Amino acid sequence: MTRLTKKDALTFLKSADLLGLGMMAERMRKKLHPDGIVTFIIDRNINYTNVCINKCKFCAFYRNEEDPEAYVLSKREL
Numbered sequence: 001m002t003r004l005t006k007k008d009a010l011t012f013l014k015s016a017d018l019l020g021l022g023m024m025a026e027r028m029r030k031k032l033h034p035d036g037i038v039t040f041i042i043d044r045n046i047n048y049t050n051v052c053i054n055k056c057k058f059c060a061f062y063r064n065e066e067d068p069e070a071y072v073l074s075k076r077e078l
């Protein structure tokens with residue numbers, strides 16, 4: 001097995017060939033794990049509130065505390 005080179009990675013990035021990249025990844029997976037068992041990790045980050053005082057100019061997520069769309073999840077919801 002060989003790792004993807006930086007040059008190859010850059011070529012993939014520029015080509016935006018997502019299906020081609022997926023097919024190559026599937027080929028490598030089959031090579032590494034021919035038994036057909038596949039596992040996935042589900043990573044979740046719970047945003048328990050959208051109230052934020054930082055107000056970054058690029059952010060479309062935050063709300064001021066008094067905004068009707070502001071929320072804070074309860075412990076039960078969490």
Ligand code: SF4
Pocket residue numbers: 052053054055056059060061062
């Ligand atoms: S990105 Fe949005 S939520 Fe994050 S600190 Fe900036 S304003 Fe707050």
